[in-house]
Amino acid sequence: MISIKNGSFSYPGGPPVFRDISFSLEEGRILSIIGYNGSGKTTLIKCLSGIQDFSSGEVSIRGQNSVRGIERTRSFGYVPQLTANPVPYTVEQMVLLGRSRFLGPFSKPGRKDWQVIRDVMELTGTTPLAARSFHTLSGGERQMVLIAQALATEARALIFDEPTSALDLINQHHTVDLLRRLSHEQGYTVIFSSHDPSHALHISDCCLMLKKGLTHIFGPSEEVITESCLGEAFGIEARIYTHINDDGEASKGVLPILKPYRRE
Amino acid sequence: MQKTRENYTLILLLLGVVLFLLSLISLSLGRYPIPLKDTVYILLHPAGGGPGDELFMPRRVLLNIRLPRLILALSGGFGLGVSGAVFQGVFRNPLVSPGVVGVTSGAGFGAALAILIFGWGMTTQAFGFLFGILALASTWMIARKSDAGSVLVFVLAGVVINMFFQAMITLVKFLADSEEKLPSIVYWLMGSLSTASWKKAALTLPVILPSSIFLLSIRNRINILSLGEENVRGLGVDPRKPMAAVLILTTLTISAVVSVAGIVGWIGLIVPHISRMLVGPDHNRLLPASALTGALFFLLIDTIGRTISPQDIPLGILTAVVGAPVFVILLIRSRGRWAL
Numbered sequence: 001m002i003s004i005k006n007g008s009f010s011y012p013g014g015p016p017v018f019r020d021i022s023f024s025l026e027e028g029r030i031l032s033i034i035g036y037n038g039s040g041k042t043t044l045i046k047c048l049s050g051i052q053d054f055s056s057g058e059v060s061i062r063g064q065n066s067v068r069g070i071e072r073t074r075s076f077g078y079v080p081q082l083t084a085n086p087v088p089y090t091v092e093q094m095v096l097l098g099r100s101r102f103l104g105p106f107s108k109p110g111r112k113d114w115q116v117i118r119d120v121m122e123l124t125g126t127t128p129l130a131a132r133s134f135h136t137l138s139g140g141e142r143q144m145v146l147i148a149q150a151l152a153t154e155a156r157a158l159i160f161d162e163p164t165s166a167l168d169l170i171n172q173h174h175t176v177d178l179l180r181r182l183s184h185e186q187g188y189t190v191i192f193s194s195h196d197p198s199h200a201l202h203i204s205d206c207c208l209m210l211k212k213g214l215t216h217i218f219g220p221s222e223e224v225i226t227e228s229c230l231g232e233a234f235g236i237e238a239r240i241y242t243h244i245n246d247d248g249e250a251s252k253g254v255l256p257i258l259k260p261y262r263r264e
Numbered sequence: 265m266q267k268t269r270e271n272y273t274l275i276l277l278l279l280g281v282v283l284f285l286l287s288l289i290s291l292s293l294g295r296y297p298i299p300l301k302d303t304v305y306i307l308l309h310p311a312g313g314g315p316g317d318e319l320f321m322p323r324r325v326l327l328n329i330r331l332p333r334l335i336l337a338l339s340g341g342f343g344l345g346v347s348g349a350v351f352q353g354v355f356r357n358p359l360v361s362p363g364v365v366g367v368t369s370g371a372g373f374g375a376a377l378a379i380l381i382f383g384w385g386m387t388t389q390a391f392g393f394l395f396g397i398l399a400l401a402s403t404w405m406i407a408r409k410s411d412a413g414s415v416l417v418f419v420l421a422g423v424v425i426n427m428f429f430q431a432m433i434t435l436v437k438f439l440a441d442s443e444e445k446l447p448s449i450v451y452w453l454m455g456s457l458s459t460a461s462w463k464k465a466a467l468t469l470p471v472i473l474p475s476s477i478f479l480l481s482i483r484n485r486i487n488i489l490s491l492g493e494e495n496v497r498g499l500g501v502d503p504r505k506p507m508a509a510v511l512i513l514t515t516l517t518i519s520a521v522v523s524v525a526g527i528v529g530w531i532g533l534i535v536p537h538i539s540r541m542l543v544g545p546d547h548n549r550l551l552p553a554s555a556l557t558g559a560l561f562f563l564l565i566d567t568i569g570r571t572i573s574p575q576d577i578p579l580g581i582l583t584a585v586v587g588a589p590v591f592v593i594l595l596i597r598s599r600g601r602w603a604l
Contacts, residue, residue: 010328050497051497067480068504069502070497070500070502073500074500076500080498081497085490085491086357087353087356087491087545088545089375089487089545089546090546093288093546097487097488100488100496100499100500101499101500101501103484105484105506106480106481106482109484133327142369153500155500237540
C-alpha cells in the first residue's frame, strides 16, 4: 500500500504547484494521474518517487511512514519522460544503469546484475537492440529501454512520467499494454501520468484527476473519468464511447467534441 | 560483446606499448642526444661509477633532468586525460573541459599569485586548488541560477569566469617585478616543463596520481552521473556526494598540473574525444583509455617542444596548434553532439 496524506508542493517563494493531495493505492494496482498541461503532473510524479520531496505532507509505503529522499526513490522504479540521453550509451549499458542502486562506488556489475538485465530485456523485447546506441533508436524503442532500466531496479512499484506523450498511436498502445501486463501478470504496482484520459480509462484501476484551482478528484477510474469531470478538468466537452468487439467485450475511449467547421 | 571487449584490451595494450617506446625515445632525444642503447643501460644501472665513467654525463642528464621531466609529462597527461573525460561525463557535455569552465585559468591565477608572493612551492598548488574550485563553483552557480541544464549557458558562464581570471592573471603580471619574477611567471604560464625537477615531481605526483586513480576507481559512478541529477535520483542514487568528490578530485589534479606545467590547454578537451573514438562512450573503458591517451599526448607535445628548436617551445602554443584544428574537425563531424 502506498499512501499520500495532504501532499503539497511549491517552489521556494512561489505559488503552490499542487495542494493537499491524498490517496492510497493497493499493491499490484494501476493508478493514473491525469490533468491538463501545467497541472503539476510531472512535479507530483517527482515528489511521489522521491526525486523531490513534498513541501508538506506524509508519504507511507508498505506501512512505513514518512519515507523521504533517496530512501523513497529506492521503493520505485522510475521511468523519466522520453528525452535523448546526451551520452550515446548502448542499450545494454542503459539498462545496466538500472542496477546502480545496488552498486557501491567502487564495484562493478556482477553475475546477478547481468542476469537481471537479461531477464528485463527479454520482458520488454529489447534484447535484439542490446548493442545498438540509444541515440539511434526510435521513440517507441527508447521507451521500452527506459522501462527495462526501471525494471532492472527490481522495485515492485513503477512510476512513469507521461509514458505515452511522445509516441505514435501504435507505440502508445504497446506501452499501455505493457503497463497493463506488468500489473496484471507480474503484480507490479504501476503509477503513470498522462494527458490522455483514454489510456487512464483503458487500464487504470484508480485515477487521480488534477483540476483547475488546485483541486483534485481521486477514485476508481470509471467514477473519476466521466464526461462531466473531464469537462471541468480539461475545459473541453468530451464523450465517452464504448466499443463492443465480436466477442462482446467492451473497451472505452474518450473523444473530445470539436466544433464542426464547414469551408465557406 | 565479447569481440569489443577483446578490442578494448588490445587498444589499451597497444597504447601502453606505444607509451613505453615513446618514453624511451623521448629520454634519448634532446640537445644532448643519448643513444637508445645507453639510455636503456643507464635506466637499468642508475647507480653507475664516478666522474671517470664514460656514461657520467649522459647519466646526469638522463636521471636529473629528463627522467623527472618524463615522469611529470606522463603523470600530467594522465591526470588531464582522466579529468577531461570525467568533466565531459558529469557535465553531460562534449564541449566542456577544465579549460572551458574556467578551472584552468582560476588555478592559473591562484598559482601565479602564490609564485608572486612566496615563490614556487607547496603554496603554488594550494592556491591553484583554492582558486580552481572557486572558478568552478562560480561557473556552476551562474549556470544553475540562469538555466540549469542548458549546455550553452554553462559554456557561456565558463567564458565569463575565464575572462575574469585571465584579467586577474594579467594583474599579477602587472604587479610582478619585471626583472626577475615577471619573466618566470610569463614563461611558466605559457606552459612548460623546462624547469622540471625531482622536487617538483615529489610535490605534485602525490596529488595527481591518487586523485586520478581514485577517479578511475569510481568510473562506474561517472556513467550514472552522466544521466543528470534527476535521473540519477530516479535510479535511487544520491548524486551529491559522488559529484562533490568528482569535482574536488578533478580540480586537485588540474591545479597540481597547472602549478608545475602552467596553463596547458586543449588536452582535457581533445583527449577524451580521441579516446571515445577508440573505445566508445562507456566511462568504464573511456577513463583508462583517456588516461593513457592523455599521457601519450602530453609526452609527445613536450618531446616535440624541447627537440625541434634549440629553445623550448611553450606547451600552450603546441597544444593549441594541434588542438584547435582537431577540435574544429570534431565539432563539424559531430555537429556539437557527442562524437560517436
